[in-house]
Amino acid sequence: METDDAAPIRSGVEGLDYVLRGGYAKFRSHLVEGRPGSGKTTLGLQFLIEGAARGERCLYITLSESKRELLSVAQRHGWDLHGIEILELVPPELSLDPSQLQTLVHSSELELGETVQAALAEIGRLKPDRVVFDSLSEIRLLSQGSLRYRRQVLALKSFFLLNHATVLLLDDLTAEHDDLNLHSISHAVIRMEQLMPVYGGERRRLRVIKMRGVQIRGGFHDFVIRPGGVTVFPRLVAAEHENEENGSPALSGNRIDALLGGGLDRGTSTLLMGPSGVGKSTVACSYCHAALERGERVLVLLFDETKRIFLARAASIGMDLDRFLGNGMLVLEQINPAEVSPGELSTRIQIAVEKLDARIVVIDSLTGYLNAMSEEQHLVLQMHEILTYLNQKGVVTILLLASHGLIGQMAAPVDMTYLCDAIMLLRFFENGGRIRRAISVVKKRVGPHEDTIREFGIGSDGITVGEPLARFRGILTGVPFFEGQPSDLLDEKVP
Numbered sequence: 001m002e003t004d005d006a007a008p009i010r011s012g013v014e015g016l017d018y019v020l021r022g023g024y025a026k027f028r029s030h031l032v033e034g035r036p037g038s039g040k041t042t043l044g045l046q047f048l049i050e051g052a053a054r055g056e057r058c059l060y061i062t063l064s065e066s067k068r069e070l071l072s073v074a075q076r077h078g079w080d081l082h083g084i085e086i087l088e089l090v091p092p093e094l095s096l097d098p099s100q101l102q103t104l105v106h107s108s109e110l111e112l113g114e115t116v117q118a119a120l121a122e123i124g125r126l127k128p129d130r131v132v133f134d135s136l137s138e139i140r141l142l143s144q145g146s147l148r149y150r151r152q153v154l155a156l157k158s159f160f161l162l163n164h165a166t167v168l169l170l171d172d173l174t175a176e177h178d179d180l181n182l183h184s185i186s187h188a189v190i191r192m193e194q195l196m197p198v199y200g201g202e203r204r205r206l207r208v209i210k211m212r213g214v215q216i217r218g219g220f221h222d223f224v225i226r227p228g229g230v231t232v233f234p235r236l237v238a239a240e241h242e243n244e245e246n247g248s249p250a251l252s253g254n255r256i257d258a259l260l261g262g263g264l265d266r267g268t269s270t271l272l273m274g275p276s277g278v279g280k281s282t283v284a285c286s287y288c289h290a291a292l293e294r295g296e297r298v299l300v301l302l303f304d305e306t307k308r309i310f311l312a313r314a315a316s317i318g319m320d321l322d323r324f325l326g327n328g329m330l331v332l333e334q335i336n337p338a339e340v341s342p343g344e345l346s347t348r349i350q351i352a353v354e355k356l357d358a359r360i361v362v363i364d365s366l367t368g369y370l371n372a373m374s375e376e377q378h379l380v381l382q383m384h385e386i387l388t389y390l391n392q393k394g395v396v397t398i399l400l401l402a403s404h405g406l407i408g409q410m411a412a413p414v415d416m417t418y419l420c421d422a423i424m425l426l427r428f429f430e431n432g433g434r435i436r437r438a439i440s441v442v443k444k445r446v447g448p449h450e451d452t453i454r455e456f457g458i459g460s461d462g463i464t465v466g467e468p469l470a471r472f473r474g475i476l477t478g479v480p481f482f483e484g485q486p487s488d489l490l491d492e493k494v495p
Contacts, residue, residue, distance in 0.1 A: 006187075006213065009166060012050025013043060015232030015347075019208060019217045024188070027164050029157045031182050033171040034192030039204060039225050040170045041065065043192070044132035045074060045081075046229045047168055052083035056129035061087045061119050063138035064172075077229055087122045089115055112142040116152065120159060128165055136171040136182070150181045157185060187212050192223075200338030206232065222343025233343035236350065238388035246394045250296075250360060252286040255465035256456075259441045260422065261449040266359075268446055269387045269397040271416055274426030278437055280400045281310070282317060282458050283424070284362050287398060289319040292329050296359040299331045299352040301345070303368020304402075307332050318462050331356060337368055342382055345369075349386060353393050361390060365400035366416060380416070387419055421445040429472070438469060 008022025017023045024030055024047070032040050048058040062070065067088045074081050115138070123131065136153065143149035153169070160167045171182065183189050188211040195203040205220045223232040249263035257263045264270055264287065272280040288298045302310055310332065314321045324330035331352055335345065352358040363369060370379050390397045401416060417423055423443040429436050440453040452468035 010050050010054075011043075012046040012048075013230050013232055015221070015223070015234050016230075018234045019206075019221055019232060020188075020211065021214050021216060024166055024168075025211070025214075026166050027161060028187035029160055029167040029169055030188040030190065031169050031171060031186035032190045032192065033173055034206075035194060036172050036174075038192040038194045039223070039230055040172065040192060041070070041073065041134060042077070042225055042230050044134060044168050044170055045070070045077075045079065048084045048130055048132055049079055049081070051130040052081075057126060058084045058130045059087060059123065059126055059128040060084060060132045060134065061089065061122070062134045063089045063115065064135045077227055079229075085122075085126055085128070087119065089118055112139070112152065115139070115142060116156070119156075123159070123163055123165065127163065131160065131165045131167045132170065133167060134170040136169055137174045146181060150185070153182060154185055183210065186210075193220075197338075203341050205341075205343070222341040224341070224344065233341070233347040235343060236346040236382075236385045236389060238385045238392060241389055241392055243392045244394045250287055250396045251290055252283075252463075253290045254286060254463050255454075256283060256286070256424075256439070256463065259424075259439065259450045259452075259454065259465070261441075261444065261447050264396045264398075264422070265446045266396060267391045267394045268421035269391065269399060269419070270422040270424060271399045271401060271420040272424050272426065273401050274403060275428060276402050278426040278428055279439075279456070279458050279463075280402070280426055281305075281313070281364055282463065283426070283439075284364065284398045284400060285310075285314050285317075285319060285321075286463055287396070288330070288360060288362060289314070289321065291360045291396075292321070292324045295329075297329050297331065297352075297357055298324075298360045298362070299349070299356070299358040300333070300362045300364065301348075302332065302334045302364055303337060304365055307334050316460065317458060318460060328356075331358065335368070342378070346382065346386055349390070353390065353395055358395065360396045360398070362398045363400065365402055367400075367402045380419070383416065384419055391421075417443070422449070439465070 005027055006025040008017070008020065008024065009026050010023045011017055011020065032043060034040050044060070048060060051058045060070065067086045070086060071081065119133070133156070139152055140149050143152055156169075157167075169182070169186070189209040190206060191209055192206045193204065195205070197203060203222070204224060205222050207220050208216045208218070210216075217234060217237070219235045221232055221234050223230055244267075246266035249265050251257050251263040272283055274280055288300060291298050300310070311321055311325070321330055321332075325332055333348065349361060352361070366379075366383075369383075387397060399416065399420065421444065422441065425440050425442050427438045429438055437456050437458075438453050439456045441449045441451075452470075453472070454468055455466040457464045457466070
């Protein structure tokens with residue numbers, strides 16, 4: 001018994017064990033606090049279901065929800081609570097049994113004593129391995145004082161410890177202010193929060209405030225409650241992942257590779273910047289198609305368009321991606337920024353890289369990703385971790401960022417240039433009454449690159465790159481001045 005004292009045991013919640021460095025501490029009491037609706041009950045039920053699946057004796061003590069309500073919650077999640085004892089405690093003054101009503105004296109001393117004694121008697125009879133106590137707010141109300149409340153919880157904690165039970169104490173923080181009395185006496189404290197943005201679905205996150213003897217993974221971790229229970233998305237820390245060997249550069253098969261000095265190096269990130277419609281997605285698609293033809297798996301995260309449009313556009317320029325989507329080589333995910341948290345998004349990327357072995361990751365676009373974040377500063381910090389992680393895994397990352405405006409002076413909604421290893425700039429320019437496109441590589445950390453500005457076109461045969469626009473001035477500013485001859489440009493014939 002002493003050898004596994006405080007040893008980690010599984011929580012039954014996907015992702016939470018990683019945050020807790022293995023799970024809850026055995027034979028210890030853990031405080032799980034959060035406002036109503038944050039997910040405490042669901043977390044507690046998953047803890048007991050995990051124990052029942054392992055043949056452990058499990059007990060749910062409820063003072064706030066009825067057994068009928070708990071069974072309804074389990075049914076909606078598709079759970080079977082077989083093997084889990086549910087003790088429903090109703091204070092005497094709330095009972096409909098006339099013999100339990102106190103008509104002359106409402107003694108809080110008697111109410112608290114009866115409630116706690118009933119719980120202790122059931123624990124002594126069942127000798128459970130796992131216990132969920134829901135909730136401490138009822139004990140707080142019956143105690144009618146912080147000192148008596150603290151002493152009562154200390155007594156409960158000592159009783160649980162003597163009976164070798166691992167306990168989750170749920171607290172809904174219904175006091176006027178957050179009660180920190182229990183933090184000092186609890187082995188671990190987990191805070192669950194529910195946030196409501198101005199637009200979109202609610203966001204949930206949790207933080208492990210303390211856990212004795214364990215170097216927890218700190219900070220906020222996003223989580224969701226969906227059919228099947230709570231799923232936690234641990235915050236990505238790139239330093240915890242080892243470097244992998246890179247390999248030969250990724251090629252697109254067209255002259256853009258020459259601009260980059262021989263393609264995109266493994267373990268680097270490339271930013272494609274330009275106005276909407278200039279061809280950023282098409283350039284990224286050319287690298288995806290070439291990688292798929294080589295037998296590499298590709299992940300594409302779409303924020304700004306649907307899967308159908310993405311596949312149709314690729315097919316219109318001679319890139320058939322449907323067959324790769326069918327055999328699982330192309331993982332195409334459409335992301336709704338209003339519904340998907342940043343933590344869930346980074347977890348999806350990790351799964352694609354580590355479990356599916358994706359070698360190219362495309363985020364189309366950062367403008368949509370920015371909308372998923374509450375503040376610009378948080379986007380830059382999280383993208384730093386994601387890019388560092390992908391670089392260490394030897395993945396080629398392609399980021400798309402739409403500039404404000406179409407022609408003339410442009411500005412990016414967020415500065416990501418210092419995070420990326422290579423930057424490719426795409427621009428519209430006008431000549432002879434026609435809208436044309438220009439492409440150039442303005443930065444590359446690894447190896448040499450071409451410093452020319454070239455015209456490029458998009459047609460049914462794919463991407464065509466022309467000669468350097470040597471007779472133009474001011475293309476990158478969006479206000480070019482032409483000093484050459486029409487023959488210097490691509491296909492002057494108007495269709």
